[in-house]
Amino acid sequence: MAESNEFEKYCIQTLEIHFGQLAGGIVNKIKIKKSLNEKSNISDLKEFIDLIEINISILAGKNKANEIGNTLRSKALDYDGKQKKSGSVLTSDMEKEIDTFLVKNSLPTEKDVAEYTKYLTLKYGGIAKNVEKEIIEKIKIHIKKTISHKRVKEEINDLLIRFHEPTKNDIDDFINYIRLSKLDFQEDELRDEIEKERLYRKFHGPQDTAMPSEINELVNLIKNTNNNDALSKKLRKQELSYLIKDESGISDKSVSEFVNLMTPSEEDTKDTLEGLGLKHLIHEK
Known part of the structure; x- marks a missing residue:
């Protein structure tokens, strides 16, 4: 193949x-x-x-x-x-264009996705349905990485509140904790981020953690909506229902999968840590 x-x-x-x-x-x-x-x-x-x-x-x-x-x-x-x-699948040129598109449009609407799909297929060719599916998948990954980045920054802040001068063992344990929390990161970059934040705090104090307002609103919407049906209606109203569709359309299962993808349960993290004998890494927010 x-x-x-x-x-x-x-x-x-x-x-x-x-x-x-x-x-x-x-x-x-x-x-x-x-x-x-x-x-x-x-x-x-x-x-x-x-x-x-x-x-x-x-x-x-x-x-x-x-x-x-x-x-x-x-x-x-x-x-x-x-x-x-x-x-056809996405070419490298299409991948680059989509990455640029997501920098400027962190949470595109259904209309944005449809029009951008049309633009790419007219420019590069391909089957529109397949191209749109790939774009949506990349959007979901982009959202997830953005959320993960913010959570990692928040965890670094918590680490430096508890340990103003963390030792190598402290940082190693912290990296294990982040890894088991199912957050997206590169280890070398994470170590650099910890050191940069430590030095910044030493001379300026803590920095705020922020992410694009559209994605922040999406996270709050997910957290503050009690059931899948209500969430589905709200996403439809905001022209974001493409995020919760699967091959058969919108279902309770497809909504649940999206919610789990965007906001991994803290209980899942705790269960994983306990199962691996790392209960000491769990801390309450």
């Missing part, structure tokens, strides 16, 4: 949402047992996913691992369909 490398990339992006920088290592470990190439078919992809699910169940638990596995299986079917229909 020609898209095998693209599928591996998607697996890493999906796992990064839940396991941060561990994602690449997880996929590389699976590739030792089961490699993908241009001749790989849907059965090979499913076997690859089964191995991922077994591997991550240790960190995430069986239910969460199965949920992630099902997401990857759905994508595998999509790749198989594209191969059969000779549909």
